[in-house]
Amino acid sequence: MTALRGKLLPPVLAIAFSALLCTIALLISGGSPGSALAAMVTQVGKGTTAVDIVNSATIYYLIGIAVAIGFKMNLFNIGVEGQYRIGAVAGAIVGGSTNLPPVLEPLLIIVTAMVAGAAYAAIPAILKVTRGVSEVITTIMLNALSIGIIALLISQRAFGVLNGNNIGTRNVPQSGWIPGISLGEHGTIFGFVVIAILAGVGYWVMLNRTRFGFELRASGESPTAATAGGVNAKRMIVIAMLLSGAIAGLTALPELLGRDHTYTQISPQGYGFTGIAVALLGRNNPxxxxxxxxxxxxxxxxxxxxxxxxxxREIVTIMQGAIVLSVVVSYEVIRRLELAAEQRRVGRQLAAAAGGAA
Structure with a gap:
């Protein structure tokens, strides 16, 4: 009963608290919470909104998995923003420079993006295990550095070409596209959604069915105990960061291979910070x-x-922040209450044992 309460109570409290905060925010803005919710739900059935939700969720899911891998190791990989952008531009450059048969071409682009993302994540990992530098600091700096690297790579002096008034990589040939799932006038779902699902399944299998997943969880929960059990903490940090960067490298590929077919300086940004919020919402569970x-x-x-x-519409940003805050606070409150209850239980048992011995 206690275990079930520990699993159900936090999300229930999070929902209640977030609903309260969102209601207050809507009332302050002068709107009706009921009317706002009804309008948002109704919007799902209009035009391509439902498909757009699925496509956006595919991207958010990939970046959320990337962040969660780091969280499991107690690594705050803020650098997923730079890692996915470096992976995207590397994949776009390679894809625009080759013309392999279907299947092989997208596979090459995917592998390139994952390798580039992992390589960029290797920098903070190596600095952490060799010099003890915080990954938070290095990844923030590398996010800023990635902007300059991408600008250089897609300039006309390097791999960029001028398309109208915009500079980007050469277009990926059609053999490198991943076909979407057409729903007619309602839009087309990115075909990459299948790969995102496979990534989620792979993440679950890794965590729950492999020795590495066990060591990853053990290291995150208690680094001291894991080290005493023979787990190489430095090796785990490097591998976790490489995996996180590799998955981050996939983030922009649904748009690259399913819609845009080129990477430009104005390609979508900011997915990395959304991934952090999504991973927190999902409690690092796939x-x-x-x-x-x-x-x-x-x-x-x-x-x-x-x-x-x-x-x-800016009220949505407040709602998203309120939801994340509610989840984090509710789980922490329940964790502390359970810890206090456990301490009291142990105290009573020790007192009873002492009384019996007397």
Missing amino acids: GGIAFGALLWAFLDQSAVSLDNVGVP
């Missing part, structure tokens, strides 16, 4: 991350409907 990705995508894509009920 199923929870999927729910968090869909919820985040729903809020993003349905925000346009708020203008129709007199609510500024």
Whole structure:
């Protein structure tokens, strides 16, 4: 009963607290919470909104998995923003420079993006295990550095070409595209959604069915105990960061291989910080991350409907922050309450044992 309460109570409290905060934010903005929610839900059935939610959730899920791998090792990999962008531009450059048969071409692009993302994540990993430098500091700096690297790579002096008024990589040939799932006038779902699902399954299998996953979880929960059990902490840090960077490298590929076919200086950004929020929402669990990705995508894509009920769409940002805050706070509160209850239980047992001995 206690274990079940520990699993159900945190999400219930998170939902209640986030609903309260969102209601307060909507009332302060002068809107009706009921009207706002109804407008957002109704928007899902209009135009391509539902497909846009699935496509956005695919991207958020991949970046959320990348962040979660680091979290499992107690690594705060803020650098997924730079890692996915480096992976995307590397994949786009290689894809635009080759023309292999179908299947081989997208496979080459995917492998290139993963290797580039992992290589960029290797920098903070090596600095951490060799010099003890915080991965938070190095990844933030590398995020900023990636902007200059990408600008250099897609300049006309390097691998960039001028398309109208925009500079980007050469277009990926059609043999490198990943076909989408067409729903007619409702839009086309990225074919990469299948790969995202496989990535989630692979993450679950790694965590729960492999020795590495056990060592990863053990190292994250208690580095001292894991080291005493023979786990090489430095090796685990490097491998976890490499895996996180490799998955991050996949993040922009749904758009690259399913829609844009080129990478430019104005290609979508900011997915890395969304991934951190989604991983927190999902508690680093693949199923929870999927729910968090869909919820985040729903809020993003349905925000346009708020203008129709007199609510500024920027209120969605407040709602997203309130939801993340609610999840983090509720789980921490329950953890502390359970810890205090356990300490009291042990104290009573020790007192009873002492009384019996007397």
